[in-house]
Amino acid sequence: MKRLYILAAAAMTAVSMAAAEGEWHMVEDFEGNHELPELVDIETGNQMAKGTAYLDVVPHNGVNENHAMHVTDSDLNPGLKITLALPEGKKLADFDAVDFDVYNYEMNYKDLYVKLGDDVLCADKSWQEYGFGGQEEHNTWKHFSFEFAANGSDATSVVLIVGFKYVHAANAFALDNIRFKELGEAPAPPVEYYPTRNGEMVSGELMVNDFQQHADVNIQLPLWNQNGEETKGSSKTASDPADAKNLVAHFQVENGDYNTIHEMEVTLPEGKTLKNYSEVKFNLYRHSGDADYKQMRVQADDELLHLDVDDSGNDTWINQAPEQQWVEKSYAIKKDTKVGNNFKLRLGIKTDNGNYLVDDVRLVRRVATGIEDVVADGSDAEAAVYYDLRGVRIGACPSAPGIYVRRQGNTAVKVMVK
Numbered sequence: 001m002k003r004l005y006i007l008a009a010a011a012m013t014a015v016s017m018a019a020a021e022g023e024w025h026m027v028e029d030f031e032g033n034h035e036l037p038e039l040v041d042i043e044t045g046n047q048m049a050k051g052t053a054y055l056d057v058v059p060h061n062g063v064n065e066n067h068a069m070h071v072t073d074s075d076l077n078p079g080l081k082i083t084l085a086l087p088e089g090k091k092l093a094d095f096d097a098v099d100f101d102v103y104n105y106e107m108n109y110k111d112l113y114v115k116l117g118d119d120v121l122c123a124d125k126s127w128q129e130y131g132f133g134g135q136e137e138h139n140t141w142k143h144f145s146f147e148f149a150a151n152g153s154d155a156t157s158v159v160l161i162v163g164f165k166y167v168h169a170a171n172a173f174a175l176d177n178i179r180f181k182e183l184g185e186a187p188a189p190p191v192e193y194y195p196t197r198n199g200e201m202v203s204g205e206l207m208v209n210d211f212q213q214h215a216d217v218n219i220q221l222p223l224w225n226q227n228g229e230e231t232k233g234s235s236k237t238a239s240d241p242a243d244a245k246n247l248v249a250h251f252q253v254e255n256g257d258y259n260t261i262h263e264m265e266v267t268l269p270e271g272k273t274l275k276n277y278s279e280v281k282f283n284l285y286r287h288s289g290d291a292d293y294k295q296m297r298v299q300a301d302d303e304l305l306h307l308d309v310d311d312s313g314n315d316t317w318i319n320q321a322p323e324q325q326w327v328e329k330s331y332a333i334k335k336d337t338k339v340g341n342n343f344k345l346r347l348g349i350k351t352d353n354g355n356y357l358v359d360d361v362r363l364v365r366r367v368a369t370g371i372e373d374v375v376a377d378g379s380d381a382e383a384a385v386y387y388d389l390r391g392v393r394i395g396a397c398p399s400a401p402g403i404y405v406r407r408q409g410n411t412a413v414k415v416m417v418k
């Protein structure tokens, strides 16, 4: 099959526009004012009679004056219970992970326990995984991080308990740098856009540009200014509001110059020129807010194919289409067009305030539709050629009864076969 080419950078794969990982927010670093946490038994949740939680200076990451919450002299299973105010304007539902640092003074082989609100995030896990080992981990900081199921809670504060099981040590641990991670936007699944049909002939229409070859949204598309000046506005591939797998050209401009429209390079199938086609067709979708009553311009290279004008040739500004629905636009190509096999097709609404989509630019194959066409399409051929009244070539002298057109050289006559 002969292919028609649109000169444009075609992305090979549809890439998902994955959102960035959510941001971490420091919720408690124990450097400012804060309430003293409760010391609780992690088994029972009850306040502990024995033990102390106090603000201490514990150097961290080269900061000698760093403060952390220090737990000493407790009974078994001590946990720090802290009510955390979430960042201003945020609620629990905005977060899906919590992390913090723990300093081990002299605990040996102890398992971490973490509870956030009603959710136990860490319990009965081995110290190798979540906790501290022997002497080699005395006087060291460790970082722990837990995801939690995003819940719909509108709460602006939440209770966190961090503790250790079976702690006997007089000098247990210190807690610092409690952070919450904001939900990252869910990565968008990659869209499988439809394959391009550019160059294909369907129902007598040659697909010139369906924009599918770009295989992604936000690909910049060429524009053209009718006065040869700098173009105003932008045209990019976008997803069809009516069909996410369909890519379209999205033109947008504010304070535009009325003279900037789309441009696409077209190479017709071998041996064809523009006069082999009778119409330019494309689909138009006006977004809500696209300025109404503007002029449509369609041209091939420097040859104007269409401009909205009245019978006297004066410019007219008409409603091009209803908002928010696809409408097919169609513009005739004159038979005597001089445009060749390769040209730049320029089309669009001349507007100062545009927000519209174009898709499926195609050319309708010209067919001889009657005697007039047959005659006008005369050639130097010497042999008689017959056509039916629809302009379809019959070949040899027809045998079926009917009226035909016989063309010989540049002369055509109606003949009747009885």
Ligand SMILES: [Ca+2]
Binding pocket: 029, 030, 031, 066, 067, 068, 176, 177
């Ligand atoms: Ca600190």
Ligand SMILES: [Ca+2]
Binding pocket: 210, 211, 212, 246, 247, 248, 359, 360
């Ligand atoms: Ca398309």
